[in-house]
Amino acid sequence: MNSWNDAFAVPLDHAVLAWLTVLARVSGLLVSAPFLGSASVAPRIKISLALLLTALLVPGVPVSASGMGAPEMARLLTGEFAIGVLLGLALQLFFEAAQLAGQVCGMQMGYSLAGVLNPDSQADSTVLSTMYQLVVLVLFIELGVPHWMLRGLGRSFSYLPPGHFTLTWPAVSSLLHFASGMWVAGVQIAAPVLVASLFADVALGFLGKAAPQLPVLFVGISLKNLLGLALLVGAVAFWPRFFDARFARALEASERILQLAH
Numbered sequence: 001m002n003s004w005n006d007a008f009a010v011p012l013d014h015a016v017l018a019w020l021t022v023l024a025r026v027s028g029l030l031v032s033a034p035f036l037g038s039a040s041v042a043p044r045i046k047i048s049l050a051l052l053l054t055a056l057l058v059p060g061v062p063v064s065a066s067g068m069g070a071p072e073m074a075r076l077l078t079g080e081f082a083i084g085v086l087l088g089l090a091l092q093l094f095f096e097a098a099q100l101a102g103q104v105c106g107m108q109m110g111y112s113l114a115g116v117l118n119p120d121s122q123a124d125s126t127v128l129s130t131m132y133q134l135v136v137l138v139l140f141i142e143l144g145v146p147h148w149m150l151r152g153l154g155r156s157f158s159y160l161p162p163g164h165f166t167l168t169w170p171a172v173s174s175l176l177h178f179a180s181g182m183w184v185a186g187v188q189i190a191a192p193v194l195v196a197s198l199f200a201d202v203a204l205g206f207l208g209k210a211a212p213q214l215p216v217l218f219v220g221i222s223l224k225n226l227l228g229l230a231l232l233v234g235a236v237a238f239w240p241r242f243f244d245a246r247f248a249r250a251l252e253a254s255e256r257i258l259q260l261a262h
Helices: 002-032 043-060 070-108 113-117 127-142 145-159 169-210 216-236 239-260
Strands: none
Touching: 002 043, 002 070, 002 145, 043 145, 070 127, 070 145, 070 169, 070 216, 070 239, 127 145, 127 239, 145 239, 169 216, 169 239
């Protein structure tokens, strides 16, 4: 009887550890990834998706449970969760860049004027930031990036098997270098509105000197608002090509970072 139990104890340990390992990596991705990790997605849907992806990935993931105690297992699962977070974080940075661009453009176009004139009012208008993020989310789904992301999750088990994750300095340096590109992307997204606002401010400054009786401040708010909206409509037409390249670069960067963390 004891020999029969011993024969089935090891396979059961392997199966449970394999499920926990894959589930940890999948959960990390679902926590940090855009769209899938959004708070608008119900927790039961996330849990169901995590279990489904785990069931699909487990058969191809070799895991050794020999001589592994509780501390080693905790480190293993923490490392797997970190791998999933890094896979989704690279894509999430471009959503943050869109939010940053929306905040900058909103201030230039007058949507945050209440907070500028009276900081104590605690008024915060994020209408452009929300719109930018929604447009990027539509592009994210339309370009099929969630499929790229899930394929990248499957490939990650080949070049970074479970238990081999190490937070090396080259990986951290590469992550910080890539994160700094969020500011560059944000400025590139907001550049048309920023440049137009700069020229509008210069023109209104000369106009105010030439005609001091003209209410330049109130005229400028309406002018910059209409000019910014017109440029925004024109700039959105170039966003699919812009974000297609950025999303592909983000996935390549996440794989490069994980390969350095070996």
